[in-house]
Structures are given as C-alpha cells and as structure tokens.
Amino acid sequence: MSAGWLRRRFLPKGPLPAPRPPRPHTSPVPYRRPRFLRGSGSCPGTADAPSLPEARPVRCPARSRTLPWNAGYAEIINAEKSEFNEDQAACGKLCIQRCEFGAEEDQEWLTLCAEEFLTGHYWALFDGHGGPAAAILAANTLHSCLRRQLAAIVEGMVATQPPMHLSGRCICPSDPQFVEEKGIKTEDLVIGALENAFQECDEVIGRELEAAGQVGGCTALVAVSLQGKLYVANAGDSRAILVRRDEVRPLSSEFTPETERQRIQQLAFVYPELLAGEFTRLEFPRRLKGDDLGQKVLFRDYHMNGWSYKCVEKSDLKYPLIHGQGRQARLLGTLAVSRGLGDHQLRVLDTNIQLKPFLLSVPQVTVLDMDQLELQEEDVVVMATDGLWDVLSNEQVAQMVRSFLLGTQEDPHRFSELAQMLIHSTQGKNGDPTEEGQVSYDDISVFVIPLYSQGQGSNGH
Amino acid sequence: MSAGWLRRRFLPKGPLPAPRPPRPHTSPVPYRRPRFLRGSGSCPGTADAPSLPEARPVRCPARSRTLPWNAGYAEIINAEKSEFNEDQAACGKLCIQRCEFGAEEDQEWLTLCAEEFLTGHYWALFDGHGGPAAAILAANTLHSCLRRQLAAIVEGMVATQPPMHLSGRCICPSDPQFVEEKGIKTEDLVIGALENAFQECDEVIGRELEAAGQVGGCTALVAVSLQGKLYVANAGDSRAILVRRDEVRPLSSEFTPETERQRIQQLAFVYPELLAGEFTRLEFPRRLKGDDLGQKVLFRDYHMNGWSYKCVEKSDLKYPLIHGQGRQARLLGTLAVSRGLGDHQLRVLDTNIQLKPFLLSVPQVTVLDMDQLELQEEDVVVMATDGLWDVLSNEQVAQMVRSFLLGTQEDPHRFSELAQMLIHSTQGKNGDPTEEGQVSYDDISVFVIPLYSQGQGSNGH
Numbered sequence: 001m002s003a004g005w006l007r008r009r010f011l012p013k014g015p016l017p018a019p020r021p022p023r024p025h026t027s028p029v030p031y032r033r034p035r036f037l038r039g040s041g042s043c044p045g046t047a048d049a050p051s052l053p054e055a056r057p058v059r060c061p062a063r064s065r066t067l068p069w070n071a072g073y074a075e076i077i078n079a080e081k082s083e084f085n086e087d088q089a090a091c092g093k094l095c096i097q098r099c100e101f102g103a104e105e106d107q108e109w110l111t112l113c114a115e116e117f118l119t120g121h122y123w124a125l126f127d128g129h130g131g132p133a134a135a136i137l138a139a140n141t142l143h144s145c146l147r148r149q150l151a152a153i154v155e156g157m158v159a160t161q162p163p164m165h166l167s168g169r170c171i172c173p174s175d176p177q178f179v180e181e182k183g184i185k186t187e188d189l190v191i192g193a194l195e196n197a198f199q200e201c202d203e204v205i206g207r208e209l210e211a212a213g214q215v216g217g218c219t220a221l222v223a224v225s226l227q228g229k230l231y232v233a234n235a236g237d238s239r240a241i242l243v244r245r246d247e248v249r250p251l252s253s254e255f256t257p258e259t260e261r262q263r264i265q266q267l268a269f270v271y272p273e274l275l276a277g278e279f280t281r282l283e284f285p286r287r288l289k290g291d292d293l294g295q296k297v298l299f300r301d302y303h304m305n306g307w308s309y310k311c312v313e314k315s316d317l318k319y320p321l322i323h324g325q326g327r328q329a330r331l332l333g334t335l336a337v338s339r340g341l342g343d344h345q346l347r348v349l350d351t352n353i354q355l356k357p358f359l360l361s362v363p364q365v366t367v368l369d370m371d372q373l374e375l376q377e378e379d380v381v382v383m384a385t386d387g388l389w390d391v392l393s394n395e396q397v398a399q400m401v402r403s404f405l406l407g408t409q410e411d412p413h414r415f416s417e418l419a420q421m422l423i424h425s426t427q428g429k430n431g432d433p434t435e436e437g438q439v440s441y442d443d444i445s446v447f448v449i450p451l452y453s454q455g456q457g458s459n460g461h
Numbered sequence: 462m463s464a465g466w467l468r469r470r471f472l473p474k475g476p477l478p479a480p481r482p483p484r485p486h487t488s489p490v491p492y493r494r495p496r497f498l499r500g501s502g503s504c505p506g507t508a509d510a511p512s513l514p515e516a517r518p519v520r521c522p523a524r525s526r527t528l529p530w531n532a533g534y535a536e537i538i539n540a541e542k543s544e545f546n547e548d549q550a551a552c553g554k555l556c557i558q559r560c561e562f563g564a565e566e567d568q569e570w571l572t573l574c575a576e577e578f579l580t581g582h583y584w585a586l587f588d589g590h591g592g593p594a595a596a597i598l599a600a601n602t603l604h605s606c607l608r609r610q611l612a613a614i615v616e617g618m619v620a621t622q623p624p625m626h627l628s629g630r631c632i633c634p635s636d637p638q639f640v641e642e643k644g645i646k647t648e649d650l651v652i653g654a655l656e657n658a659f660q661e662c663d664e665v666i667g668r669e670l671e672a673a674g675q676v677g678g679c680t681a682l683v684a685v686s687l688q689g690k691l692y693v694a695n696a697g698d699s700r701a702i703l704v705r706r707d708e709v710r711p712l713s714s715e716f717t718p719e720t721e722r723q724r725i726q727q728l729a730f731v732y733p734e735l736l737a738g739e740f741t742r743l744e745f746p747r748r749l750k751g752d753d754l755g756q757k758v759l760f761r762d763y764h765m766n767g768w769s770y771k772c773v774e775k776s777d778l779k780y781p782l783i784h785g786q787g788r789q790a791r792l793l794g795t796l797a798v799s800r801g802l803g804d805h806q807l808r809v810l811d812t813n814i815q816l817k818p819f820l821l822s823v824p825q826v827t828v829l830d831m832d833q834l835e836l837q838e839e840d841v842v843v844m845a846t847d848g849l850w851d852v853l854s855n856e857q858v859a860q861m862v863r864s865f866l867l868g869t870q871e872d873p874h875r876f877s878e879l880a881q882m883l884i885h886s887t888q889g890k891n892g893d894p895t896e897e898g899q900v901s902y903d904d905i906s907v908f909v910i911p912l913y914s915q916g917q918g919s920n921g922h
Contacts, residue, residue: 291632
C-alpha cells in the first residue's frame with residue numbers, strides 16, 4: 001500500500017508512516033499519538049492539492065462528472081479536553097475494483113491505481129468519547145470496510161438498474177420487472193454498502209479494542225462522492241449541510257438520546273432486564289422526588305409522541321433511562337449520542353449495565369444528486385463535528401461561507417482557509433464570533449467540500 | 462344518552478335507535494346490520510344540518526373559533542364485496558367535562574350539553590377487514606375512550622402551558638421551567654390522549670370480540686377539532702388531506718407492511734419464534750425459487766434502507782414476512798395494513814402464527830393550527846378510506862374539490878354533494894371518471910369537513 005493513501009491533518013508533516021495493510025480483523029491497533037493543533041494552530045494540510053504529486057482530477061468511467069482529487073479541506077482542533085485528540089478524520093480517493101465477495105483481497109485502496117474500475121472520493125469525521133481509540137480505529141478501518149462492500153457489488157452499481165442476480169443471469173424472465181416494481185436503483189446499492197460497512201467497522205472496533213484491553217466509542221459522519229452523487233452517512237451528532245447561494249440544506253440528522261427516545265424506550269420495554277432495576281424507562285419533565293409520590297405528573301412512554309399524566313409510583317423515582325434535554329440529554333446518565341461505533345465495553349458507572357444494546361451503528365444515508373443541481377463554484381458541503389453546531393446554526397454557517405467565498409475568489413486555498421475560519425470563529429479569535437458571542441470548548445473538525453468542478457481541466461480548488 | 466349523539470349514514474332514516482350507553486368493557490356488541498348504499502345510491506345524510514334540531518354552532522369557551530356542529534359531511538358506499546359494510550363512520554360534537562381520571566362516569570358525551578367545559582368536534586372513519594365487527598365496535602367505542610382520556614387532562618389543556626402536576630401544585634419551584642425546556646405544549650396532551658384512546662379502544666375490541674366469538678380488525682382515521690386546532694390521528698391506510706386554493710397538504714401517512722417494513726422485520730429479528738419457521742424476515746424483489754439457491758440475489762434486512770446482495774440459502778426460500786409491492790404488499794401473506802384496531806385473533810391461514818404482534822394500534826397524530834391559516838370559505842379537509850386513494854391522487858381530489866366548490870357557492874348542501882361526487886367519480890357514474898378511467902371496487906367512505914366558519918352567525922354551510 002503506497003504512502004498517501006490516507007492523510008490526516010493531525011499526522012506529522014513530512015514522510016508519512018506506512019499505513020497498516022487492510023487486515024483489521026487480526027490484531028489490535030496500537031494508539032498512534034496524534035499531532036495536536038491547539039487554539040488557532042493551523043497545519044497546512046496534506047489534503048491541499050499542490051503538495052500531492054497524485055493530485056489530479058479523475059474521470060469516473062461510469063459518469064461524466066469529475067471531481068478534483070483534493071476536493072475536500074479539513075481543519076481539526078483539539079480543545080485540550082483530553083490528552084489525545086478525540087476528533088479524527090480521514091479522506092482520500094476511492095478506487096473500487098471488481099472483486100468476489102468474501103475473497104481474500106490485497107489490492108490497494110485509496111491509492112491512485114491506474115486501472116480502477118470505479119472511482120470516487122471519501123471524507124469522514126469521527127468524534128470519539130472515552131478516549132480516542134475508537135475514533136482512530138474507525139479512521140483507519142471504515143474506508144476498508146466500505147471498499148470491500150462496494151467492490152462486492154460493483155457490477156450491480158454500473159448497470160442501469162441493479163440486476164436481481166449479481167451474476168447477471170436471469171433465473172426468472174420477469175426478474176427486471178420485479179426489481180423495477182420494488183423501485184430498486186443503483187444508489188440503493190451504495191446506501192446498502194454504507195450501512196453494511198458501518199456495521200462491519202463496528203464489529204472490527206469491538207474486537208480490536210477488546211483484544212487491546214481498551215475502551216471507547218465514536219460518532220461517524222461520512223461523505224462519499226460516486227457516480228455523480230454525494231452520499232452522506234451519519235451515525236451520531238455530527239452534521240453535514242449543503243450551502244449554495246440561495247439554499248441551505250441539511251444532509252444529515254443527529255442521533256441523540258432525545259431524537260431516538262422512542263426506539264430506546266421501546267427496547268427497555270421489550271427487555272426490561274437491560275435496566276437491571278436501576279432506571280425507569282419513562283420520561284418525565286424532571287427527575288421525580290419523594291414528594292411527587294401519589295401526584296399526577298406529566299410523562300410519556302415508548303409508544304407516545306404526545307404527553308399524558310400518570311400517578312407517580314415508587315418505581316418512577318428511579319433515574320430515567322434518558323435524562324436532561326438538548327445538549328445535556330444523556331442515555332443511562334452516561335452518553336450524549338445514540339448511534340456510533342464502538343462502546344462495546346461501556347457500562348454505567350459502578351454498575352454492570354451496558355450501553356451497547358441501546359446504541360445503533362447503522363447510519364442514516366442521504367443522497368444528493370449533484371447532476372441535478374446546476375452547481376456553482378461557491379456550492380460547498382460543510383461537514384463538522386458537534387462542537388461547531390453547538391455554537392453556530394446552519395444559517396450562520398451558510399452566511400459565513402457565502403461572505404468568505406465572495407471575497408476570496410482568486411485564492412487557491414480559499415476552501416482550506418474557510419474551514420479554518422469556521423473553527424476559529426467558535427474560539428472567539430478572529431473578530432467574527434458567533435452572534436451570541438458563544439465559544440466552544442469541544443474538539444471541532446470541519447471539512448469544506450467544494451462540489452463544483454470545471455471538468456478534467458479543474459485547477460483543484 | 463340522548464338520540465342523535467352519533468348518527469351514521471348507514472343507519473335507517475327516521476327515528477334513531479337508542480345508542481348503547483358508554484359501557485364498552487362489559488358485554489359484546491351484537492352486529493347491527495347496516496343499511497347498504499349501493500352504486501350511486503345516496504341517502505340524505507343525518508349529518509345534514511337542517512334535519513337536526515340540535516344543529517347549531519357552538520362556541521368553544523377556551524377559544525374564539527367556532528365550527529358549525531354539522532361541519533362534516535360523510536358519504537359511504539358499500540361495494541358489495543361483503544354482505545355487511547366493512548366501512549363504518551362516526552361524527553359528532555365532543556363535550557368534555559372535568560372529571561377525575563379513573564372515576565366512574567355516566568355523563569353524556571357527544572350530546573348537546575349546556576354546561577360543557579370544553580367543546581370540539583369528532584369525525585372518524587373505520588375500514589374493516591375480516592368482517593365489519595371491529596369497525597362497528599370502533600365506531601361505537603373510540604369516541605368514549607377519547608372523551609375519557611381528554612376529560613382526565615382537561616385542566617392541563619386549558620392552561621397556557623401544561624402543568625407538571627395536574628393538581629396545579631408545584632412540588633418543585635422550577636417545575637414550569639422543566640416543562641418549558643422539554644417544549645411540552647397543550648397540543649401534546651391532546652396527542653397523548655388520542656394515542657392512549659386508540660390503545661384503549663384496541664383493548665376493548667379485543668375483549669369484546671373474544672367474548673362474542675367474533676373476529677376482525679379495522680383501520681382508524683380520526684379528526685378532532687379542539688381549541689382552534691385540528692388533530693388528525695391515523696392508524697392504517699386511510700388518508701386525510703387539506704385542500705385550499707393554492708395548497709394541498711397531506712395530514713396523515715399510510716401505515717402498510719411496506720411503509721413499516723423495518724419495524725416489522727426488526728420484531729421478527731428480535732423474536733424469530735413469531736415466524737414459527739414458516740417465513741423468512743428478509744425482503745427480496747420476488748419470492749425465491751429452488752433455482753436461486755447459491756446465487757447472489759438482491760435483499761434487505763431490518764437495519765437496511767438500501768439493498769445488498771446475499772448468497773441464497775435454503776431458509777431464504779421460505780415465504781417472505783412481507784411480500785408483494787404497492788397495493789399488493791401483504792404482511793405474513795395475510796394483511797395489507799400494519800396499524801389498526803382489533804385482529805387479536807387473526808392467524809395466518811392453516812397455521813397458529815398470529816398477526817397481532819406485528820400490528821400497532823398507536824396512531825400517528827398531526828396537528829393543523831387553524832388559527833394560523835387565514836381560512837377561506839373553500840378550505841376543506843377530505844378524509845377517505847383507501848378505496849378513494851387507490852384511484853385518485855391528492856392532486857386529482859384537490860382539483861375536483863376546487864372546481865366543484867367554485868360552481869356551487871350558493872348551494873347549502875355543497876359539501877355533502879361534494880362527498881357524493883368524489884365517491885361517484887370512482888364508480889365511473891357521473892361522467893367525471895378518474896384521468897386513467899380507473900374504477901374502485903372497494904368500500905369507500907368520504908368526509909368533507911369545511912374549516913371556515915363565520916362565527917356564531919354561521920349558517921351551517
């Protein structure tokens with residue numbers, strides 16, 4: 001595997017260490033100490049095109065759209081809340097070759113291979129908790145899982161319509177009709193591949209952390225540009241938005257104990273033993289006290305979107321399965337997100353109650369058809385971990401993006417600088433603080449992905 | 462309970478039989494043979510205001526909005542696919558009095574009571590299957606359950622913000638703040654009451670049908686006008702839409718094996734014994750055959766929105782948990798809906814496999830804030846069972862509504878005639894067939910509810 005396959009801003013500049021071969025199932029990954037970017041620190045990223053000999057636009061064989069290889073700029077900040085940076089990122093070119101599902105593979109990936117069958121691009125942000133271990137593993141692993149999943153279905157992806165049988169052999173003459181009636185499209189295969197890749201990566205992380213005696217979990221936000229479409233897969237509370245001149249469009253939803261309340265409560269209803277008698281699955285406006293006993297108080301259960309009143313019993317005084325609201329909402333008093341990778345070992349403090357049964361590793365995938373957009377040069381996707389969105393709304397970010405790009409049209413590094421500017425604005429350091437003057441104390445990572453490409457002659461912005 | 466509390470078009474004209482008192486928990490309800498409306502038959506409805514001495518607009522004490530008591534027109538057709546009409550309907554005025562939750566009640570409801578505390582209106586459509594028993598029970602019962610649920614929380618409903626404690630006594634000084642932080646509003650109490658009422662009604666139907674040795678289930682679509690808002694609760698495949706001059710807005714979503722695929726598949730994953738080894742929970746584009754064994758075919762499992770390929774094993778050849786697409790999709794080869802009331806005894810033909818664990822009785826509730834709408838005289842809500850929507854799209858219905866109301870401004874019976882016209886258009890009998898000339902062979906019921914009211918002086922249009 002050649003160097004440069006995956007370069008992260010927190011790695012030291014200069015020659016990259018040789019990345020591990022894609023055999024994540026076999027041995028634990030030792031932590032690699034990241035390089036910290038402190039405060040306003042900004043390391044010229046390896047994602048910047050000019051420094052990369054392989055930076056060139058690549059034409060996708062199946063579609064006419066091209067994207068510059070370096071069409072993504074990351075900025076990562078360590079807020080020093082932990083020794084190791086819990087935010088991790090990965091991006092790179094995505095070369096998919098035909099392969100048999102399940103066959104042993106030792107082809108390179110995310111390298112510039114001359115004979116790739118299908119080419120795309122990959123950007124990923126991972127926001128770790130309980131240490132950076134899961135986030136580092138995810139940044140090293142998820143793309144391999146995705147590559148494997150895509151390689152297994154590449155023949156279906158390049159067909160006009162996915163065939164019922166991957167071999168292309170019709171067992172039943174009306175197979176194409178059945179596929180059409182189900183409305184199955186090529187993009188459904190990529191969505192399925194992303195869903196499976198997240199699950200596979202989660203299993204890998206579980207095994208590797210257990211083998212290494214380590215713990216932790218992370219959220220995952222992934223964007224994949226493939227065949228003229230941008231796929232955004234999200235598991236956690238990071239966020240991606242599309243910013244255009246006249247439009248701001250969310251490309252992901254957050255998954256937190258609040259947004260997934262009903263799913264989580266229902267699981268506790270089906271398997272009450274998961275709460276070990278320590279928690280109540282019911283939601284109340286606040287934690288109940290002894291004085292509430294016998295009173296009729298507001299509550300809701302798993303089957304309710306609305307609220308009702310119930311007479312408080314002793315079991316209602318237990319700590320709630322989901323407690324707090326907004327950014328303070330916690331699952332089992334422990335975790336602020338309800339989807340992500342890892343956390344196989346995570347337990348409620350001083351108990352044996354596991355968090356994992358309540359967590360999903362499956363992402364929600366949205367698809368942006370770039371061919372339908374009539375893209376302009378200033379159209380970008382902004383991906384960021386929750387630290388940014390804690391202090392800036394979608395609209396505020398969109399306004400900052402527009403006004404920054406308007407004044408920097410000739411700057412070849414404008415998107416990279418935009419990513420830096422967005423982060424710095426949350427630190428109160430560039431004279432452009434948020435409207436409410438809010439400052440973030442969280443690790444923050446931002447990708448700015450320009451969607452517009454001027455074709456093969458793209459100058460790489 | 463006075464006559465006229467609930468009048469359905471299928472009941473004989475003339476003096477109404479005395480309705481049963483609201484004690485649905487105690488004894489089974491014998492089937493009441495409905496009056497059939499065949500083909501173009503149109504029985505002057507008891508919902509028509511002029512024939513009702515009690516038809517008068519009623520002012521809701523908590524809000525200034527008024528609705529004429531007869532603000533809903535139903536038309537029901539029996540397509541003769543069964544001896545008894547499987548479509549049933551109910552509408553009436555909703556008088557909610559203060560009461561203690563759980564207290565014995567013998568107050569009248571849906572009657573014109575002079576001292577009601579809170580007044581609203583109620584419309585409901587029930588589309589039965591496996592006979593009309595469940596639909597008749599639901600039409601006789603659901604409003605009682607809802608009245609009971611609303612009466613129990615009426616003090617919370619009339620407050621600016623629902624109190625944490627129903628008694629109004631603050632145990633904790635910051636209770637109002639907790640309620641506000643959770644964003645709990647009055648309308649959430651009504652949503653909760655509707656959700657609970659559907660569940661309670663489902664339990665009543667289960668008990669009554671079992672006691673009577675009868676079977677069957679039904680969908681339920683309910684609209685409730687209360688305190689200036691219209692609540693639409695749906696469990697099944699009926700549909701309500703708002704039609705205005707420049708807008709068509711769906712007020713409900715359909716719940717079918719297809720739209721609830723992931724929930725149903727997940728239940729089968731958690732409890733595989735529910736399938737008794739007879740079904741596969743996986744979805745394929747078509748039912749697999751022996752020739753497919755060993756091939757890689759398209760499939761998806763409960764965690765997937767996208768599709769992938771899998772190598773066909775022998776167990777994949779079983780009949781799929783959900784099979785067919787569109788109107789033909791069936792749950793366990795048996796049922797076309799995934800939510801509704803009843804069906805406690807329903808089993809897959811010649812097996813002991815129960816449908817009920819896969820069915821939900823909880824409705825999805827949407828809220829229309831009529832005070833925000835600047836209502837016009839032609840603004841209506843159209844509620845109809847699936848027979849109408851099988852052959853007419855939302856847009857087609859909206860166009861028919863607009864053009865009909867434009868030409869009948871002086872007609873006091875226009876909304877009633879509109880309901881008739883909509884049904885007749887699906888029978889190819891009024892020279893205004895659907896664009897594709899489609900004809901429905903299903904029972905069809907339609908409510909047309911005009912939202913506009915000219916206040917107390919309303920002439921009952």
